[in-house]
Amino acid sequence: xxxxxxxxxxxxxxxxxxxxxxxxxxxxxxxxxxxxxxxxxxxxxxxxxxxxxxxxxxxxxxxxxxxxxxxxxxxxxxxxxxxxxxxxxxxxxxxxxxxxxxxxxxxxxxxxxxxxxxxxxxxxxxxxxxxxxxxxxxxxxxxxxxxxxxxxxxxxxxxxxxxxxxxxxxxxxxxxxxxxxxxxxxxxxxxxxxxxxxxxxxxxxxxxxxxxxxxxxxxxxxxxxxxxxxxxxxxxxxxxxxxxxxxxxxxxxxxxxxxxxxxxxxxxxxxxxxxxxxxxxxxxxxxxxxxxxxxxxxxxxxxxxxxxxxxxxxxxxxxxxxxxxxxxxxxxxxxxxxxxxxxxxxxxxxxxxxxxxxxxxxxxxxxxxxxxxxxxxxxxxxxxxxxxxxxxxxxxxxxxxxxxxxxxx
Amino acid sequence: xxxxxxxxxxxxxxxxxxxxxxxxxxxxxxxxxxxxxxxxxxxxxxxxxxxxxxxxxxxxxxxxxxxxxxxxxxxxxxxxxxxxxxxxxxxxxxxxxxxxxxxxxxxxxxxxxxxxxxxxxxxxxxxxxxxxxxxxxxxxxxxxxxxxxxxxxxxxxxxxxxxxxxxxxxxxxxxxxxxxxxxxxxxxxxxxxxxxxxxxxxxxxxxxxxxxxxxxxxxxxxxxxxxxxxxxxxxxxxxxxxxxxxxxxxxxxxxxxxxxxxxxxxxxxxxxxxxxxxxxxxxxxxxxxxxxxxxxxxxxxxxxxxxxxxxxxxxxxxxxxxxxxxxxxxxxxxxxxxxxxxxxxxxxxxxxxxxxxxxxxxxxxxxxxxxxxxxxxxxxxxxxxxxxxxxxxxxxxxxxxxxxxxxxx
Numbered sequence: 001x002x003x004x005x006x007x008x009x010x011x012x013x014x015x016x017x018x019x020x021x022x023x024x025x026x027x028x029x030x031x032x033x034x035x036x037x038x039x040x041x042x043x044x045x046x047x048x049x050x051x052x053x054x055x056x057x058x059x060x061x062x063x064x065x066x067x068x069x070x071x072x073x074x075x076x077x078x079x080x081x082x083x084x085x086x087x088x089x090x091x092x093x094x095x096x097x098x099x100x101x102x103x104x105x106x107x108x109x110x111x112x113x114x115x116x117x118x119x120x121x122x123x124x125x126x127x128x129x130x131x132x133x134x135x136x137x138x139x140x141x142x143x144x145x146x147x148x149x150x151x152x153x154x155x156x157x158x159x160x161x162x163x164x165x166x167x168x169x170x171x172x173x174x175x176x177x178x179x180x181x182x183x184x185x186x187x188x189x190x191x192x193x194x195x196x197x198x199x200x201x202x203x204x205x206x207x208x209x210x211x212x213x214x215x216x217x218x219x220x221x222x223x224x225x226x227x228x229x230x231x232x233x234x235x236x237x238x239x240x241x242x243x244x245x246x247x248x249x250x251x252x253x254x255x256x257x258x259x260x261x262x263x264x265x266x267x268x269x270x271x272x273x274x275x276x277x278x279x280x281x282x283x284x285x286x287x288x289x290x291x292x293x294x295x296x297x298x299x300x301x302x303x304x305x306x307x308x309x310x311x312x313x314x315x316x317x318x319x320x321x322x323x324x325x326x327x328x329x330x331x332x333x334x335x336x337x338x339x340x341x342x343x344x345x346x347x348x349x350x351x352x353x354x355x356x357x358x359x360x361x362x363x364x365x366x367x368x369x370x371x372x373x374x375x376x377x378x379x380x381x382x383x384x385x386x387x388x389x390x391x392x393x394x395x396x397x398x399x400x401x402x403x404x405x406x407x408x409x
Numbered sequence: 410x411x412x413x414x415x416x417x418x419x420x421x422x423x424x425x426x427x428x429x430x431x432x433x434x435x436x437x438x439x440x441x442x443x444x445x446x447x448x449x450x451x452x453x454x455x456x457x458x459x460x461x462x463x464x465x466x467x468x469x470x471x472x473x474x475x476x477x478x479x480x481x482x483x484x485x486x487x488x489x490x491x492x493x494x495x496x497x498x499x500x501x502x503x504x505x506x507x508x509x510x511x512x513x514x515x516x517x518x519x520x521x522x523x524x525x526x527x528x529x530x531x532x533x534x535x536x537x538x539x540x541x542x543x544x545x546x547x548x549x550x551x552x553x554x555x556x557x558x559x560x561x562x563x564x565x566x567x568x569x570x571x572x573x574x575x576x577x578x579x580x581x582x583x584x585x586x587x588x589x590x591x592x593x594x595x596x597x598x599x600x601x602x603x604x605x606x607x608x609x610x611x612x613x614x615x616x617x618x619x620x621x622x623x624x625x626x627x628x629x630x631x632x633x634x635x636x637x638x639x640x641x642x643x644x645x646x647x648x649x650x651x652x653x654x655x656x657x658x659x660x661x662x663x664x665x666x667x668x669x670x671x672x673x674x675x676x677x678x679x680x681x682x683x684x685x686x687x688x689x690x691x692x693x694x695x696x697x698x699x700x701x702x703x704x705x706x707x708x709x710x711x712x713x714x715x716x717x718x719x720x721x722x723x724x725x726x727x728x729x730x731x732x733x734x735x736x737x738x739x740x741x742x743x744x745x746x747x748x749x750x751x752x753x754x755x756x757x758x759x760x761x762x763x764x765x766x767x768x769x770x771x772x773x774x775x776x777x778x779x780x781x782x783x784x785x786x787x788x789x790x791x792x793x794x795x796x797x798x799x800x801x802x803x804x805x806x807x808x809x810x811x812x813x814x815x816x817x818x
Contacts, residue, residue, distance in 0.1 A: 033445060033467065040471045047479035054475070058442065058467045062449045066463070070456035082494035089491050 002180075003166070006173050007038055009183040010144075011045040013176070013246060017187045018142030019096035020242040023050035026095035032102050033060045035146035039100065055090070061107055061150055064274075068111040068119070076119040079126035087130040094238070097134065097141040104150035105334035108274025116273045117303045124307075124376035135378070137234040137354050140242035145172045145337055154334050175326045175338060176247045191243065194231035197251045197319075197408070201229040204400065208259075208393040209317070211344075213385045215265040216281070221317055222259025224371035226357035229253045234354065247326060249341040252318035254351035256371035258287040260314055264346065266294075268339050268382040269332065275300045276334065277381075287373075288312050289348075304348065310375025316347035316355075322386045322406030336380050344384030344403070349377035411589075412575070415582050416447055418592040419553075420454040422585070422655060426596045427551030428505035429651040432459035435504035441511050442469045444555035448509065464499070470516055470559055473683075477520040477528070485528040488535035496539040503647070506543065506550040513559035514743035517683025525682045526712045533716075533785035544787070546643040546763050549651035554581045554746055563743050584735045584747060585656045600652065603640035606660045606728075606817070610638040613809065615801040617668075618726070620753075622797045624674040625690070630726055631668025633780035635766035638662045643763065658735060658750040661727035663760035665780035667696040669723055673755065675703075677741065677748050677791040684709045685743065686790075696722050696782075698757075713757065719784025725756035725764075731795050731815025745789050753793030753812070758786035 015021050027046045031039045043054045067076070090097070108116055124131070134141050152164035159167060177186055211219040231251040233241045261284060269278040280294030280301055289312045294301045305311055320327070320343055327342035351373045353359040359367060364374050390403035401409035424430050436455045440448045452463045476485070499506070517525055533540070543550050561573035568576060586595060620628040640660040642650045670693060678687040686706030691698050698721045703710045714720055729736070729752055736751035760782045762768040768776060773783050799812035810818035 033442060036442060036469065040475075043472060043475055047475055051479070053480055053484050054472070056469070056472060060445065060465070063452060063463070063465060066449075066452055066456060070460070071462055075462050080495075080498055082491045082498050085491035085494065086489075089489055 003169060004041075005180060006178055007041045008045065009181065010173055010176065010178045011038075011042045013178060013183050013187055014042060014098065014142060014144050015045050015049055016184050017191075017243050018144060018246050019098055019140045020240050021046055021049055021051060021096050022240065024052045025050075026053050026055065026090060026093055027051050027098060028055045028057070028090050028095045029098045029100065030057045030059065031100040032146060032148050033058045034148035035100055035102060038146055042098070042100070055095075061104055061148075065107065068108060068115055073115055073118045076115055077122040079122050084126050084130075087127055091130055091133050091139055094139060096242075097139065099141075099143045100146045101143055101335065101337060102146040102148040102151050103274070103335075105154050105271045105276055106274065107150070111274070113299050113303050116275075116300070117307070120273055121307060121376070128376060131376075135350060135352055135354075137236055140234075140236050140240050141244055142242065142246060143244065143337055144176065144246040145335065147172055151335065155331065171329065171331060171333075175329065175341075177325070187243070191232035194248070194251060198229040198231040201251060201253075201402075204392060205395050206392040206400075206402075207395050209402065210391045210393065211262075211264065211383070211388065213265075213388045215267070215385055217262075217264050217383060217388070219260065219262035219264045219284070222256045223253060223317075224256040224259070224356060226370075227253045228355050228357060230352075230355055245337060245341070247338070247341050249324045249326060250318040250320045250345075252316055252355070254355040254372060255314050255317050255346075256287070257313050257351070257368065257373040258371065260284045260287045264383050266381055266383060267343055267385045269296075269334060270379075270381040271334050271336060271339075272297075272300060272304055272379055277301045287314065304377065304379060307349075307377050308375055310373050311349050311377050313349075313373045313375070314346055315349050315351035315373045315375065315378055316345075316380065318345050318347075318380070319390075319403065320344055320384060321403075321408055322384055322388070339382050340380040343382035344388060344390075345380045345382045347378050347380045349373070349375035349379055412578060413450075414589060415587055416450045417454065418590065419582055419585065419587045420447075420451045422587060422592045422596055423451060423507065423551060423553050424454050424458055425593050426600075426652050427553060427655050428507055428549045429649050430455055430458055430460060430505050431649065433461045434459075435462050435464065435499060435502055436460050436507060437464045437466070437499050437504045438507045438509065439466045439468065440509040441555060441557050442467045443557040444509055444511060447555055451507070451509070464504075470513055474516065477517060477524055482524055482527045485524055486531040488531050493535050493539075496536055500539055500542050500548055503548060505651075506548065508550075508552045509555045510552055510744065510746055511555040511557040511560050512683070512744075514563050514680045514685055515683065516559070520683070522708050522712050525684075525709070526716070529682055530716060530785065537785060540785075544759060544761050544763075546645055549643075549645050549649050551651065551653055551655060552746055553585065553655040554744065556581055560744065564740065580738065580740060580742075584738065584750075586734070596652070600641035603657070603660060607638040607640040610660060610662075610811075613801060614804050615809075615811075616804050617802040618811065619800040619802065620671075620673065620792070620797065622674075622794045624676070624794055626671075626673045626792060626797070628669065628671035628673045628693070631665045632662060632726075633665040633668070633765060635779075636662045637764050637766060639761075639764055654746060654750070656735060656747070656750050658733045659727040659729045659754075661725055661764070663764040663781060664723050664726050664755075665696070666722050666760070666777065666782040667780065669693045669696045673792050675790055675792060676752055676794045678705075678743060679788075679790040680743050680745060680748075681706075681709060681713055681788055686710045698722075713786065713788060716758075716786050717784055719782050720758050720786050722758075722782040722784070723755055724758045724760035724782045724784065724787055725754075725789065727754050727756075727789070728799075728812065729753055729793060730812075730817055731793055731797070748791050749789040752791035753797060753799075754789045754791045756787050756789045758782070758784035758788055
């Protein structure tokens with residue numbers, strides 16, 4: 001594998017297909033410091049494609065750990081205005097935002113969960129306007145992955161650090177459908193395939209899904225009037241098509257906030273806030289989580305659920321066949337970007353307003369009335385198994401098998 | 410050499426002696442991304458010594474080069490408000506500021522000098538309030554060095570990158586008077602020695618210096634009434650003693666803005682804005698540079714001189730014996746922090762107001778009247794040679810040899 005070549009292809013897919021950077025647009029990149037060499041490639045590619053300027057914000061796991069170890073809750077909650085202004089300024093300048101993700105899945109394992117909650121809460125509230133503009137597709141954005149040593153060692157504990165990092169790069173690039181050449185063209189075909197699934201689901205006008213499997217999941221999900229199944233790309237207010245996640249294998253919409261009932265079991269570990277939550281179930285009544293139990297990470301799970309009013313409700317329903325390219329690798333990435341694209345999933349928290357017709361000019365309150373959940377969090381967790389069945393109930397009462405044994409029926 | 414041990418000692422000297430971090434104070438660090446491992450040590454030391462929070466701003470030479478290659482002059486001149494607010498906010502919060510420096514001395518060699526000038530100018534103007542608060546000792550700050558591959562290769566071109574970086578670390582730590590233990594205590598003695606020299610110069614009440622050497626330097630420098638020779642440490646408005654440079658071997662004051670006449674030759678290459686300026690001389694009349702010629706980097710030198718009105722005048726006169734510990738290494742660091750502490754030097758541009766009695770409440774205009782130069786630049790360049798003689802002329806007309814053959818007379 002010629003990593004440099006593949007990196008260049010990957011960077012083209014991210015810049016062209018992902019954020020779809022326009023001539024003279026600013027690109028803001030967030031990236032782990034260990035991915036420096038790849039960031040140089042991304043940055044050069046962006047400039048070659050006409051970027052006005054590339055701004056990098058580095059994160060460093062060692063410094064994050066030190067911060068959580070030594071800083072008080074009060075300090076962790078202080079978000080300076082200039083930090084908020086950074087995001088608002090570039091959003092107003094219509095920059096494209098790229099998040100390169102890669103982290104130790106258990107980075108904050110030993111940290112007091114109160115500190116984690118306080119810090120996430122403060123940051124989410126401070127950056128609410130920015131996050132809303134992303135989730136509302138006001139601007140183009142993309143999340144893609146980079147291999148860093150700590151994450152690689154978690155995925156491949158048997159390899160030494162260098163080998164593990166190289167191997168994880170290989171998996172990321174393969175799972176992200178990066179080839180030696182023409183990756184941007186291949187992505188066009190891929191996105192069209194996903195879109196065909198979404199078109200089918202939209203044409204069927206389902207009002208409810210019923211999930212069952214042997215694990216114990218037995219869940220009904222109602223969809224609000226005017227919900228839209230989406231896949232692959234979003235379109236900004238200025239008409240720019242972009243792909244928010246690389247990889248992406250999902251077709252998704254929003255549930256009606258108050259229309260979920262039953263019990264759902266997790267099918268993969270869920271990585272949240274530097275902790276792993278595993279083997280958990282949620283009991284749900286009228287859309288609200290009424291019970292949450294986990295064999296691992298229960299305290300963090302409950303903190304997530306109790307972040308705000310909306311974090312007890314759901315914001316996303318996504319379909320991914322069990323036989324997807326990522327899933328077939330049979331690898332636990334411990335990273336939502338990959339694990340969510342290897343499995344049907346739901347998201348706790350905020351819904352994408354873009355999944356509802358005519359949502360553009362409505363307030364958060366008006367959207368809530370229509371069943372669109374609001375929250376400062378949006379966290380995907382995986383529920384797909386190889387024996388998952390989903391029945392779709394149409395407006396006219398007709399029952400249609402949507403998924404059988406984990407795959408499209 | 411146990412690098413980890415010495416790094417810990419170095420970090421203690423920087424945090425305790427350098428910025429003299431107080432309990433619950435914020436530390437802001439600027440550092441090259443290649444010095445990441447050492448930054449982790451510095452950060453941990455700061456937390457151990459009671460830092461409220463450590464904020465790191467990374468710089469990356471590859472990204473800087475890309476920026477100068479691809480961005481227009483207009484883009485290079487745009488300084489976002491949130492960038493300025495970052496510095497003002499932490500200054501107002503009385504943070505301590507640490508700059509860890511290390512750079513390829515010819516980083517911007519191939520860049521259009523107009524781009525460099527525009528960028529430096531825009532940044533200097535935008536951050537003027539912040540820089541003034543540093544130069545006026547409002548807050549504690551420190552500049553210390555870190556070894557990075559590009560710089561190390563410039564100093565030791567015959568070594569491979571890793572060896573060169575290790576070797577440069579050794580030189581930095583030695584030159585910075587870092588020992589296996591008790592370095593903080595040793596620094597106290599060193600600072601006292603420097604202070605003794607300053608006390609002597611202050612007691613002599615010189616009104617003029619006369620510099621001569623065989624290279625051709627023949628220069629008189631008048632000092633303003635009430636000038637103060639300083640060495641080693643500064644004292645913030647809150648009474649915190651700090652050391653602004655590690656290493657520091659100099660005793661310095663300000664010249665009278667209009668009181669310099671003659672010709673002065675550079676004695677070492679002068680590294681400015683990613684370029685090397687070498688073998689140059691300046692002709693000066695009534696404080697103003699009237700001619701500047703360089704065998705290397707003349708265009709960049711002239712751009713520096715023509716930055717603003719004050720950059721044609723001088724802001725600092727510093728004495729360093731030719732037999733100083735750094736000088737005796739007989740090594741060209743191509744980095745002002747080291748080369749200035751190995752040689753008598755002058756600075757083009759802004760003077761430190763703290764070198765004049767009762768300057769605290771005076772405006773920039775009032776200070777100019779008294780002979781204190783103002784500019785957005787302050788750049789040291791080296792003039793000390795092994796045959797440099799300096800005569801001091803006292804108020805009463807008495808002539809006293811201050812330097813003979815490059816050393817204290």
